[in-house]
Amino acid sequence: MGMTITEKIFAKASGKKILQPGENVWLNVDVLMTHDVCGPPTINIWKNEFGVNAKIWDKNKLVIFPDHYIFTNNPHANRNVDLLRQFSAEQNLPNYFDVGTEKYKGVCHIALAEEGFNIPGTVLFGTDSHTCTSGAFGMFATGVGNTDAAFILGTGKIWEKVPESMKFSFHGEMPEYLTAKDLILHILGDITTDGATYRAMEFDGEAIEKMNMNERMSLTNMAIEAGGMNGIISVDDVTKNYLAEIGIKEYDEFYSDADSKYFSIYEYYVSSIEPTVAKPHSPDNRDTVRNVEGTKLTKCYIGSCTGGKITDFQNTAKILVGQKVKVPTFIVPASTQVAAKLSEETINGISLKEIFLNAGCIIAESSCAACLGGPSDTIGRSTDGDVVISTTNRNFPGRMGSKTSEIYLSSPLTVAASAISGVITDPRKFL
Amino acid sequence: MANIIVGKAFVLGDNIDTDQIIPAEHLVYSTSNPSELKMYGKFSLSGVPIEKSGLPNGSCKFIEGEELTSGYSIVIGGKNFGCGSSREHAPLSLHVAGVKIIVAESYARIFYRNSVDGGFIIPIESIEKLNDKISTGDEIEIDLGKNNLTVMTTGKTYNLKPLGSVIEIVRSGGLFNYARKKKMI
Numbered sequence: 001m002g003m004t005i006t007e008k009i010f011a012k013a014s015g016k017k018i019l020q021p022g023e024n025v026w027l028n029v030d031v032l033m034t035h036d037v038c039g040p041p042t043i044n045i046w047k048n049e050f051g052v053n054a055k056i057w058d059k060n061k062l063v064i065f066p067d068h069y070i071f072t073n074n075p076h077a078n079r080n081v082d083l084l085r086q087f088s089a090e091q092n093l094p095n096y097f098d099v100g101t102e103k104y105k106g107v108c109h110i111a112l113a114e115e116g117f118n119i120p121g122t123v124l125f126g127t128d129s130h131t132c133t134s135g136a137f138g139m140f141a142t143g144v145g146n147t148d149a150a151f152i153l154g155t156g157k158i159w160e161k162v163p164e165s166m167k168f169s170f171h172g173e174m175p176e177y178l179t180a181k182d183l184i185l186h187i188l189g190d191i192t193t194d195g196a197t198y199r200a201m202e203f204d205g206e207a208i209e210k211m212n213m214n215e216r217m218s219l220t221n222m223a224i225e226a227g228g229m230n231g232i233i234s235v236d237d238v239t240k241n242y243l244a245e246i247g248i249k250e251y252d253e254f255y256s257d258a259d260s261k262y263f264s265i266y267e268y269y270v271s272s273i274e275p276t277v278a279k280p281h282s283p284d285n286r287d288t289v290r291n292v293e294g295t296k297l298t299k300c301y302i303g304s305c306t307g308g309k310i311t312d313f314q315n316t317a318k319i320l321v322g323q324k325v326k327v328p329t330f331i332v333p334a335s336t337q338v339a340a341k342l343s344e345e346t347i348n349g350i351s352l353k354e355i356f357l358n359a360g361c362i363i364a365e366s367s368c369a370a371c372l373g374g375p376s377d378t379i380g381r382s383t384d385g386d387v388v389i390s391t392t393n394r395n396f397p398g399r400m401g402s403k404t405s406e407i408y409l410s411s412p413l414t415v416a417a418s419a420i421s422g423v424i425t426d427p428r429k430f431l
Numbered sequence: 432m433a434n435i436i437v438g439k440a441f442v443l444g445d446n447i448d449t450d451q452i453i454p455a456e457h458l459v460y461s462t463s464n465p466s467e468l469k470m471y472g473k474f475s476l477s478g479v480p481i482e483k484s485g486l487p488n489g490s491c492k493f494i495e496g497e498e499l500t501s502g503y504s505i506v507i508g509g510k511n512f513g514c515g516s517s518r519e520h521a522p523l524s525l526h527v528a529g530v531k532i533i534v535a536e537s538y539a540r541i542f543y544r545n546s547v548d549g550g551f552i553i554p555i556e557s558i559e560k561l562n563d564k565i566s567t568g569d570e571i572e573i574d575l576g577k578n579n580l581t582v583m584t585t586g587k588t589y590n591l592k593p594l595g596s597v598i599e600i601v602r603s604g605g606l607f608n609y610a611r612k613k614k615m616i
Contacts, residue, residue, distance in 0.1 A: 037455075038517070038518065040461070044461075044463045076459035076460060076461070076467075079461075126517075128516070143517035144541060144544065145522075145544060145545035145549060146519040147548045147550075147606055148544060148545075148606065155610075155616060197537065197540060227540065229540055372455040372516070373455045394515060397451060398450055398478045
């Protein structure tokens, strides 16, 4: 029996030749990532368990990105960043990307890719459920809690159950009006929010092969929205070129064997998928944009690890160029690198930044911002009665702030088209 | 780990995500400072829409008024309990509020791991759907030796799934205690 890419990475990281889905193994961890919300409690558990004078297992393998509650006056939130700063100094950490310095990056999952921590064939754990984003690089990446992270901090190891794999193949060429976000929302409608619980979600097919790394990350990012342990896409030339550009040339490439066993296989033809939304209050509450067209909006939001990458803003700008928005529209670049590119990249000689400002958008600094609500002074946070369309990944009750607000999730193309109209609008009208 | 757990049930629906268990805005409190830690109890389950809070009727407060802990020590859920973010503050908040055990049809992976590895709460899977058979406020007895749950008010008993491969971690009281027992650390 052949092995899937996820099983092969588990075998390598656990030192076993053969393993079976369902079996618990101890994995050697290549990178542990944490941030300002879960970092301080993780450090606290680690100190309680290993002693105040302990040293972490490998300081080069710990990466800390403050990113969640950054531009706020909330004293507790700012104290959490202080705690990270103090810990990083104490442990002399090379990979701490401090707020208020040139090293500040913004949203962890995007920064991990930009800074070269996503290495094919490796194992990355993070104290954030969207750690699965990194799986776009042919690696195993998943989220854990603070206790597990503290255990890794001390030992470099953690137990994990070998997941069964589900395969999602996308055939055909992506039409201009579709993005990876439409595809993953489509999958969620089919398999629901627990359809992949404890399983690996593997993506392939012609449409994936032609996708850039940013779009691939939108797919793997939302594996967790189906309960998936990880999302994964094998290395190909697109991956290799991305990595070569940031100076990464050596890594292990794993591919699923043709006779691998899958829990289930889904085949999609992208030409049959329409611009898609997830209606309130669940990412699996799928509908076509067409069916909800005309829904009145009070806010539009483009940002986060899944929807705030440069390609998301290129898509947004394609529709917003020369237009005005009718409702408050927030542009939140995931990382400082993305923010810089907004000034560099142009359409018809106009920078994306100018396109957004001319359209009347509000551009915020890079962070997780209102994707998860955050402290009360967070920019773009939803208030009572808001109806928001957003490129983020969750629309549970209260996720973006108020419990009485309603969140629609969609592609940046759909958010941009809707911002112009003030009501949910099919992007095909502007393309 | 006690074999018999007795308490009042608080009943919830399917897909109770971590934003409902502890809304993200409260994640700023320290988990090591005892007075701040109490805030996690105070705001536990505060994100659940009021009409779905304490089924079947809803509109039940998990935490009353200015209290910091709950009168309910058993949570009955449906499918996919604890979906969403990786915040360990979710099982922690239920633990701080006084919850000992959750019985749900299924759990999201990270919430399940956090409950077990952190030693906060025992997450038990039911065999059948129970959140339409138990009402908020029912007195419940759970026998972890026999893997069953009895509703004291009706006398009805339902079988539960055994804890499986994580039982040793649960019995040890969390991952670190387990690893010490096994001489891993």
